[in-house]
Amino acid sequence: MQFTILTELTRIYFLIVILLYTMEDYLYFGKKSESAKRRGFFVQIALLYMFVIGGFAVIFYHHREFSVLLFLGGVIVYDALTLTLFRVFYPKCSLLLLSNMLMLLNIGFVILSRLNFDKAIKQGMIVAAGTLIALIIPVIIRKLRILEKLRGLYAILGLGALLVVLALAMRSGGAKLSIEVAGITLQFSELVKITFIFYMASRLAKDRSFKSVAVTTIVAAVHVGILVLSTDLGTALVFFVAYLVVVFVATGRPVYPLVGLLGGAAASVLAYFLFAHVRQRVIAWKDPFAVYETSGYQIVQGLFGIGAGGWFGTGLCEGKPTAIPVASKDFVFAAICEEFGSIFGICLLLICMSVFLLICTISLKLHNRFYKLAAIGLGAEYAFQVFLTVGGVTKLIPMTGITLPLVSYGGSSVLSTIVMLAIVQGMYIRREDEST
Amino acid sequence: MKDPNLEYPRGIPYDEEPEGDYEDYDEAVRADIGEDIRDILTWKEERDALAERIRPLDFEELPPEEAPMSNASAVNPPPGTYAPEAGPGYPQGYVPEAGPGYPQGYAPENPPKAYPYGAGNLPTSADPGDGDGPEPPGKKRRRTSRPYLFVSYAFVLIFLLLIGNLIYFNIKERDAILASPYNHRQDDLAAIVCRGAILASDGAELAVTRTDELGNETRVYPYGSIFAHVVGYSTNGRSGLESTENVSLLTSHMDILERTERELKGKKAAGDSVLTTLSPKLQQSAWQALGERRGAVVVLNPKTGAVLAMVSKPDFDPNTIGESWNAIVNDPNNSCLLNRSTQGLYVPGSTYKILTALAYLRQHGSLDGYHYTCTGEISDGENTIHCAGGSVHGELDFAGAFAVSCNCAFSDMGRQLGAKPLIQVMDSLLLGKALPCPVLASKSRYDLSEKDSVFRIMQTAFGQGGTAVTPWQMALIVSAIANKGVLMEPYLVEKVLSTDGKNVSSHSPRTYRKLLSEEEAGTLSGLMRAVVTGGSAMELAGFPVSCYGKTGSGEFTRSDGSRGTHAWFVGYAGVTEADVVFAVIAEDSGSGSDVAVPIAHAVLNAFYS
Known part of the structure; x- marks a missing residue:
């Protein structure tokens, strides 16, 4: 039995919850006293529980x-364990980062349960395991000073892992970029995102000479090149943008990112003419209806979903997001907009932006150059991933096959983002140490 | 710009900050992230203030990161408060002198100005005794922070772009996405909403869903085939308004309590009704006047863009489309599903002379002084063009040539104009472009370039050549002429109403584009008036309301190779201002004057009755 009045009520309920939550996200930045921030945090946790209980x-x-x-x-x-354990082990941890991470994960749990319950459970287990790992990361970041000197290790680890990816891609003709271990797919490129940033940060923190930048550029180019050859264009773009950002903030010279951007533009044009899969995506972006039967189908279904939802959504479980291929991964944003509405989608983007801004401010406040660079680099990776996936789904840019961090289904992606945020937590705690 | 007097003490590494965490210069930083957001918002001010302070010391020349903290501290310490220990920032052995502490050889010309912290300007937030350098650490950090701030800005911009794009999508593109024929999501709504009615402008039902006692739904079209194309069908796919208004028809804005009550009884909610601009009186008269001929009639209100009638023949009965579907689609000669008024492409014939006249007018600024002597034929090399029916028109001025539709005169005009003015006029009147249209429409097309032969230009100029237009195209051009050059955005849906009569949405007329100037429109109106008063549409000369128009007989080749003509008549009528615009085409049925003008006459009779 279906009652419109219930649907209407749930739509309003989710909208109010997310609007209040997002508002708290930004009120936080204006709060001075610790107690006010803590109050905001508890409001957010209450809203988080309201959302997830309502959703289920x-x-x-x-x-x-x-x-x-x-x-x-x-x-x-x-949720309760994560909140408690983080705050017991790290009383100085960033509450906003913690609540935002949980909110994004919970939005993911709800929409995944609605799309594909088995995947949601799998995601839940990976998240739980990832959070356990994440619990020990801040202390490593805080205490292990040798981290900034291991650039050789980062480069070897990163490139080694990417070469495995390349080998996989060559063997499967670009279709498969991951290894399956005990039922969990490991996508190495996700974990290399972190070593890559650490490599650049540790090299450029010490030495900003032209030579150092040149060496960094070569290593970065090898990373990006391997990814392009493995047809993982989205990740290649994320690495490229992270490289530009880190080199720019490290040197303070706009000429590097400008030259980099020009080079990147030239490389994109080249890639367009060299690779059929690049052309296909551009064609599907320009007019998806013209290639509706083939490469345009997914994006058109995504747009139908967002369109069907409108501002307020069809209501959870009232839409048809399962009609979108890979709705649980690359197109999760379309599924969310369909059932929760575009206003909810905008709030989700604002929450992602708040995570990014938080990382930026942590980076700004840190004194140790290595951590400063690493933080801004990780932040740039996060923000650019959001841009690629949401931009692709809303037809602002061509699809690149990137997942929405923490929300989309995907073991390695969610794992690496949790680890990434735990690293940022460690940096935040470290900064608290520095300033006292 | 570097001060030659400025010399740094030796032995201090300028180009690299000392290793370590530099707790020494960061005393003033609060562990408050909120502050940094405010800093981000005000950083330009800060930077400017900083630049102002730094300039006298010429530190601006140094790259931000390389302004050595240790040195800066040594340059200008406030007297008396400066007593550094050998902190991490200072190389061993460096002990700044007491007093002003300028590096040797540095003699500030303007010490009071150069001194960043004058009386009352001391940073109050600084913790005293913490080694407060003259260039405050917070400020210095801000300079090194510039790239960080820039990166934050850039990404915030990217986020705003994403949000803006989502908003744009919902406002501008959503309707088209919902109405896409590929989109089957709305079909699910049919399970909970009973499809709403499509109403004529007078409230008459054009399409309505009837539910019997067992809950079986039937879509009924009381007018049968008369509104077939414009209203469309909703079984075996969808067309016409049934397609474009599908979402409105399947959305219910019924009172939520009433809706719940119905749901409790197991009844569907009632979908919204669509009130159209269509007039049954005009539609019926056009439908009858067209008779058994194939063709189309479009009737518009030029002042608002409202579509008053849209007839296409041959037609079909939407009530029985389910049963006749296979027979229709399997018969290659049956094109009754095609809406000829917006999708049929026809050779324009003499109606094209409106465009040639406009090209001539734009080229010469006036029609005065034009004259042509018609001998019944005109040649270019081996090719010859004749006037219709073997007529010889003799001496003609412009209005005369237009009124009697002299092919020779317009061919000659085309030869003199060349291709470019014609192409420009066609582009400005939207030939070859996607037209504004509330239902599915084809683009008209032309086949003329500046490289084409003179004969091709001549053919195009009198309405043959490679030009093919829809009746909709001609109706829009005339509509702009009738409305002082302004084309109103055509529309079919006046209002969407909920079942309890609430207004869900309504259309307000809006300008689509100005296609031609008011003067040009006036001149063309004069020519079109003469067609009625003394030309090929004399049948309407005695009509009680002034009529304006242009006939046409578009020659085409039948599938068996023989020649035939499509009868055209496009025009408008009105007392002082234009009331109604029409475009009539009857396929393969003779001349415009004989066939199309009487059809328009019938429509006008109905309109003014």
């Missing part, structure tokens, strides 16, 4: 499966 209640109402409630219980326990 609607899914349960539609599917009437007990396992949904079981998973909800698991998610609630996970």
Whole structure:
């Protein structure tokens, strides 16, 4: 039995929850006292629980499966444990970063449960494992001073992992870029995102000479080149932008990113003419309806989804987001906009922006150059991923096959983002140490 | 710009900051992230203030990162407060002198100005005794922060771009996406919403869903085939308004309580109704006047853009489209599903002379002084063009040539004009461009370039050549002429109403584009008036309201190779201002004057009755 009035009420409910949450995100930046910030944090946690309980209640109402409630219980326990453990081990951790990470993960849990329940459970387990790992990362960042001297190790680790990816890509003709280990797909390029930033930060923190920049450029170019050859263009772009950002902030010279951008533009044009898969994506972007039957299908379905949702969404479980191919990964933003509405989508983007701004301010406040550079580099990677996936789904730019960090289904992606944010937590705590 | 007197003490590494975490110069930083956001918002001010302070010391020349902190501290310490220990920032053995502490050889010309912290200007937030250098650490950090701030700005801009794009999509592109024929998402709504009605401008039902006691739904079209193309069908796919208004028809803006009550009884919600601009009276008269001929009639209000009638023949009965579907689509000669008024492409014939006249007018600024002697034929090399029906028109001025539709005169005009003015006029009147149209429409096309032969230009100029236009195209051109050059955006839906009569949305007329100037429109109106008063549409000369128009007989080759003519008549009528615009085409049925003008006459009779 379907009641419009219930749908209407849930739509309003989710909208109010997300609007209040997003508002708190930005009120935080204006708050001076610790106690005010803490109050904001508790409001956000309350809203987080309202969202996730409401979300699973609607899914349960539609599917009437007990396992949904079981998973909800698991998610609630996970949230509570993460909140408690982080705050017990790291009393100085950034509360905003913590609540935002959980909010994005929870939005992911709800929409994944609605799209594909098995995947949601898998995602839940990976997230739990990832968070356990993440718990020890801040202390490493805080105490292990040798981290900034290991640039050789970062380069070898990163390039080694990417060469494995390349070998996989060559063998499968570009279709498969991951290894399956015990039922979990490992996409190495996700983890190389971190070593890559650490490499650049540790090299450029010490030495900003032209020679050093040149060496960094060569190593970065090898990274990007391998990714392009493995047809992982989205990740290649993320690496490229992170490289530009780190070199620019390290040297303070706009000429480097400008030359880099020109080079990048030239390389894109070259890639367009060299690779059929690049051309295909550009064609599908320019007029997806013209190639509706083939490469345009996914983007058109995504647009239908966002269009069907409009500002307020169709209501959770009332839309048809399963009609979008790979809705749980690259197109999760379209699925969210369809059922929760574009206003919710805008709030989601604002939450992502708040995560990025937080990383920026942490980077600004840090004194140690290595961590400064690493933080801004990781922040740039995060923000640019959001841009690539949301821009691709909304037809602002061609699709690049990038997932929405923390929200999309994808073991390695969510794992690397959790680790990335834990590193940033470590830096935040370190900064607190520095300033006292 | 570097001060030659400025000399740094030796032994201090300028180009690289000392290793370590430099706690020494960062005393003033608060662990407050909120502050930095404010800093980001005000950083330009800060930077300018900083530049002002630094300039006298000429530190601006140094790259931000390389302004050595240790040295800066040594340059200008406030007297008396400066007593550095050998902190990490200072190389061992360097002990700044007491007093002003300028490096040797440095003699500031203007010490009071150069001194950044004059009386009352001391940073109050600084912790005293913490080694407060003259260039405050917070400020210095801000300079090194510039690239960081720039990166934050750039990405914030990117986020705003994403948000802006999503907003743009919802406002501008969403309707087209929802109405896409590929989009089947709305079909699911049919399970919970009973499709709304399509109404004529007088409220008559053009399409309505009837539900019997068992809950079976039937879509009924009370007018049968009369509105077939414009209203469309909604089984076996969708067309016409049934397609473009699908989302509105399947959306219910019923009162939520009433809707819940219905849902409790297991009844569907009632979808919204679409009130159109279509007039059953005009539609019926056009439909009857066209008779058994193939063709189309478009009737518009030029002042608002409202579509009053849109007839296409042959037609079909949407009530029985389900049963007749296979027969229709499997018959290659049956084109009854095609909406000829917006999708049929026809050779324009003499109606094209409106465009040639405009090209001539734009070239010469006036039609005065034009004259031509018609001998019944005109040649270019081996090719010859004749006037219709073997007529010889003799001496003609411009209005005369237009009124009697002299092919020779217009061919000659085309030869003199050349291709370029014609191409420019066609572009400005939207030939070859996507036209504004509330239902599916084809682009008209022309086949003329500056490289083409003179004969090709001559053919095009009197309405043959490679030009093919839709009746919709001609109706829009005439509509702009009738409305002082301004084309209003054509529309079919006046309002969307909920079942309890609430206004969900309504259309307000808006300008699409100005196609020609008011003077040009006036001149062309004069020519079109003469066609009625003393030319090929004399049948309407006695009509109680002034009529304006242009006939046409478009020659084409039938599939068996023989020649035939499409009868055209396009024009408008009005007392002081234009009331109504029409475009009539009857396929393969003779001359415009004989066939198309009477059809327009019938429509005008209905309009003014």
